[in-house]
Amino acid sequence: xxxxxxxxxxxxxxFGGLRAVDEVSFDLESHEIVGLIGPNGAGKTTLFETISxxxxxxxxxxxxxGSDITGHPPHRLARLGIGRTFQIxxxxxxxxxxxxxxxxxxxxNRETSDPRAEAMAVLTRVRLDHRAGLLARNLSLPEKKRLxxxxxxxxxxRLLLLDEVMAGLTxxxxxxxxxxxxxxxxxGIALLIVExxxxxxxxxxxxxxxxxxxxxxxxxxxxxxxxxxxxxxAYLGRRHHGAA
Amino acid sequence: xxxMLLLGAVIALLAALAPFLSIxxxxxxxxxxxxxxxxxxxxxxxxxxxxxxxxxxLFVGAGAYLSTALYLKLGVSPWIGLVxxxxxxxxxxxxxxxxxxxxxxxxxxxxxxxxxxAEMTLHIVSNVSALGAANGLAIPARPSLANLxxxxxxxxxxxxxxxxxxxxxxxxxxxxxxxGYVFLAIRENERSAAALGxxxxxxxxxxxxxxxxxxxxxxxxxxxxxxxxxxxxxxGITLSIDALLFSFVGGLGSLFGPLLxxxxxxxxxxxxxGMLAGRLAGIHLIVYGVIxxxxxxxxxxxxxxxxxxxxxxxxx
Ligand SMILES: Nc1ncnc2c1ncn2[C@@H]1O[C@H](COP(=O)(O)OP(=O)(O)O)[C@@H](O)[C@H]1O
Ligand SMILES: [Mg+2]
Numbered sequence: 234x235x236x237x238x239x240x241x242x243x244x245x246x247x248f249g250g251l252r253a254v255d256e257v258s259f260d261l262e263s264h265e266i267v268g269l270i271g272p273n274g275a276g277k278t279t280l281f282e283t284i285s286x287x288x289x290x291x292x293x294x295x296x297x298x299g300s301d302i303t304g305h306p307p308h309r310l311a312r313l314g315i316g317r318t319f320q321i322x323x324x325x326x327x328x329x330x331x332x333x334x335x336x337x338x339x340x341x342n343r344e345t346s347d348p349r350a351e352a353m354a355v356l357t358r359v360r361l362d363h364r365a366g367l368l369a370r371n372l373s374l375p376e377k378k379r380l381x382x383x384x385x386x387x388x389x390x391r392l393l394l395l396d397e398v399m400a401g402l403t404x405x406x407x408x409x410x411x412x413x414x415x416x417x418x419x420x421g422i423a424l425l426i427v428e429x430x431x432x433x434x435x436x437x438x439x440x441x442x443x444x445x446x447x448x449x450x451x452x453x454x455x456x457x458x459x460x461x462x463x464x465x466x467a468y469l470g471r472r473h474h475g476a477a
Numbered sequence: 478x479x480x481m482l483l484l485g486a487v488i489a490l491l492a493a494l495a496p497f498l499s500i501x502x503x504x505x506x507x508x509x510x511x512x513x514x515x516x517x518x519x520x521x522x523x524x525x526x527x528x529x530x531x532x533x534x535l536f537v538g539a540g541a542y543l544s545t546a547l548y549l550k551l552g553v554s555p556w557i558g559l560v561x562x563x564x565x566x567x568x569x570x571x572x573x574x575x576x577x578x579x580x581x582x583x584x585x586x587x588x589x590x591x592x593x594x595a596e597m598t599l600h601i602v603s604n605v606s607a608l609g610a611a612n613g614l615a616i617p618a619r620p621s622l623a624n625l626x627x628x629x630x631x632x633x634x635x636x637x638x639x640x641x642x643x644x645x646x647x648x649x650x651x652x653x654x655x656x657g658y659v660f661l662a663i664r665e666n667e668r669s670a671a672a673l674g675x676x677x678x679x680x681x682x683x684x685x686x687x688x689x690x691x692x693x694x695x696x697x698x699x700x701x702x703x704x705x706x707x708x709x710x711x712x713g714i715t716l717s718i719d720a721l722l723f724s725f726v727g728g729l730g731s732l733f734g735p736l737l738x739x740x741x742x743x744x745x746x747x748x749x750x751g752m753l754a755g756r757l758a759g760i761h762l763i764v765y766g767v768i769x770x771x772x773x774x775x776x777x778x779x780x781x782x783x784x785x786x787x788x789x790x791x792x793x
Contacts, residue, residue: 311674325665336662339655340673388673
């Protein structure tokens with residue numbers, strides 16, 4: 234299938250009168266990293282949940298690899314090759330780190346010869362192999378974030394949706410995740426990243442999509458977008474508002 | 478392969494032990510094996526998949542009444558009754574699971590629905606004269622293998638042990654395959670489970686079906702052992718609570734903790750019943766309550782957790 238891997242077409246999601254996401258469209262090519270940014274409340278998470286099937290869009294359509302996936306339940310999307318992490322980490326707390334990842338290997342219900350070895354290999358990719366035997370609840374926050382990525386990777390996605398995997402981490406921990414994400418894209422997995430850490434998203438992303446008040450206000454190369462008056466206004470306007 | 482070998486060894490040991498027990502000992506053996514099978518069945522849904530049932534007597538009762546009624550009214554062999562009982566239990570479990578879980582209702586709702594269905598069925602059966610109504614059904618004693626009746630208690634020991642073994646094998650197989658991880662994921666976090674490609678509703682329905690089928694398998698064996706069933710004894714809430722309680726005390730998260738809970742609590746109940754000889758009816762419930770509180774305070778992961786911690790400490 235040629236054409237974009239992911240197409241978001243005029244997607245809207247209203248909560249009562251509030252247009253959390255309003256007529257947003259963008260494409261994502263395979264092997265591409267797209268950063269989704271915008272001030273708090275811009276609608277990033279809502280758009281994310283719409284793409285991952287948790288929330289149904291009020292209007293619009295999402296296609297993946299050329300087929301319409303609008304309104305498909307999350308487990309179907311995972312089986313099609315859309316992996317995701319949660320902004321608030323959701324590990325299987327009372328089982329081992331390795332079992333968390335084995336669940337990811339087996340989740341999509343495809344043929345696997347050695348799920349345990351496959352899970353170990355994924356843990357090595359996110360540098361958590363030394364924690365395999367630990368209960369997930371006993372991991373530190375940066376480790377839990379990496380487990381979240383490992384579990385999604387284990388499903389062998391073609392597109393990974395990452396919602397604020399760097400939030401709450403120290404600069405050193407952020408660097409570690411950035412290395413991991415760069416590795417992942419080298420393996421040919423496309424990424425859609427929601428992130429507040431500007432340094433990270435500017436250097437990782439091939440393109441940025443900027444949202445404010447539910448609408449897409451800019452799209453393009455990171456350097457271009459950063460200089461866009463509408464983007465500066467959205468962020469500054471927010472700050473002025475906060476100061477008032 | 479290790480768990481299967483271990484299971485084989487334990488079963489062989491129990492089978493070898495049974496002939497040397499006193500008649501009373503063999504009676505306890507049968508009770509422990511049958512209650513143990515119900516507890517293991519309950520634990521597949523309640524422990525492994527994390528969906529609490531308060532009505533597992535429904536499955537046991539349905540199995541007991543189906544095979545007994547077919548035998549008494551139509552002369553259907555209890556062996557066929559046994560297979561049909563498992564099918565009925567599985568179908569009931571799947572149906573209950575599907576109606577509740579499809580609506581994404583919470584676990585409390587499921588617990589209440591199972592409780593209500595078991596109680597409803599109890600009252601319906603109590604009013605159906607073809608099923609003996611509240612008086613129940615007596616099975617004439619005609620010992621023969623074809624009738625699933627035995628002249629000695631030893632035969633029932635082996636019949637009960639066979640049902641227990643089936644439950645244990647099913648649990649080990651689940652644990653070693655994808656289904657075990659499906660249940661684990663659903664129990665731990667449904668949102669994450671779905672994000673990993675797991676169909677949460679389907680997983681719960683499968684858990685309920687397997688759990689129901691195994692619990693129903695106990696019904697016909699129990700009926701033929703006692704040669705009498707009535708609504709209260711097989712559909713009653715006491716049995717449902719027992720299954721849950723044995724699992725809690727034994728250790729919910731574990732595969733075989735519920736069996737351990739049964740091994741401890743069933744003989745204890747029988748002992749108390751004997752000692753008090755009908756005085757202070759229901760005293761075992763008070764004892765259960767005390768044990769439950771103690772276990773929750775001292776061993777939140779149940780007796781199984783206590784045991785595995787002790788073994789780990791010995792090794793270290
Ligand atoms: N389930 C919901 N019900 C009502 N309003 C919601 C819901 N989820 C999000 N919103 C609102 O939608 C807007 C966008 O939120 P969100 O997508 O979380 O933004 P972001 O992730 O960009 O910070 C916010 O105003 C938020 O309050
Ligand atoms: Mg958000």
